[in-house]
């Protein structure tokens with residue numbers, strides 16, 4: 001018999017030939033604005049730890065104390081033996097922050113998206129997705145069995161046209177969008193989406209993975225950024241980025257959360273979030289809500305870097321967030337630039353197909369970057385012919 005796994009070699013070869021092959025690089029230090037990689041100290045523009053909370057003593061203390069009190073694992077699904085007072089406290093804090101009636105935490109943002117999509121729609125229903133949505137939203141749409149129609153990125157006119165054409169052929173309709181687009185940095189047109197949802201009778205799900213802790217006056221995300229009431233909006237996010245922990249959440253109406261506790265398979269059949277992760281996320285939400293300085297620092301760093309980047313003749317993607325992307329025509333060139341920056345002590349990843357349609361250098365700004373860190377990046381970019389040439 002032929003080796004039934006041999007196709008793996010061919011598949012890997014194809015990935016290599018397309019220059020799409022990727023691999024992991026260990027970070028040999030705690031998270032922060034400067035990290036150690038392969039013995040080299042690099043200024044970090046590759047982290048989702050926007051507020052610098054992942055190594056904050058208060059989060060670590062909260063996690064240690066939860067570990068001492070509650071042990072390492074939560075030992076079961078939340079509906080059986082896995083539910084702790086900490087989960088309830090975190091869900092209450094998230095709901096208050098997001099201005100919703102209730103919230104539910106999942107083991108990851110990816111699982112929160114999958115579980116929610118699969119619970120809300122099925123084969124008789126319609127999903128409308130922004131073409132640049134995160135993998136978890138796209139996969140969730142496919143797995144749900146609903147008809148998925150993609151609209152052009154951020155384009156409410158295209159969305160309206162598709163609703164007008166298709167809405168009446170389906171039972172439920174769910175509009176799905178990233179809040180902040182993870183590989184671009186721009187924000188979805190939420191007011192227009194909500195307007196269309198009202199006209200066409202649709203539910204709306206916003207994935208605020210990168211907006212949580214970074215957008216709006218109190219860092220509550222996309223809804224707060226637009227000054228919109230929460231209403232029935234389904235707000236999903238992660239505890240793993242600006243909140244410095246691990247896990248995901250859904251925030252929304254009490255009836256939505258009640259329904260998900262009964263129908264979201266990725267929540268029902270998965271072990272409850274660990275005590276340490278739960279406590280760290282809870283501490284992060286409390287810190288963000290009590291102290292606006294970190295968020296202000298993040299925003300002023302973003303403003304400063306954008307202003308300096310604007311003075312170079314770069315092709316920047318539009319951004320309203322700490323994610324700033326420099327367009328680079330070819331994947332090879334993007335990789336080369338990332339490599340050059342690395343030799344100069346800067347960690348800024350090249351993002352290329354198939355993750356995104358066009359190659360780019362993606363910069364993530366942190367509240368804990370000093371002005372000297374940002375200036376060092378600018379100096380290196382100014383010298384780089386790949387960018388300015």
Ligand SMILES: *Cc1c(COP(=O)(O)O)cnc(C)c1O
Pocket residue numbers: 108109110111113134136178182207209210238239240247248
């Ligand atoms: C990171 C991310 C997720 C997944 O969240 P995890 O908690 O890391 O699983 C989902 N959606 C978007 C837009 C993301 O950027």
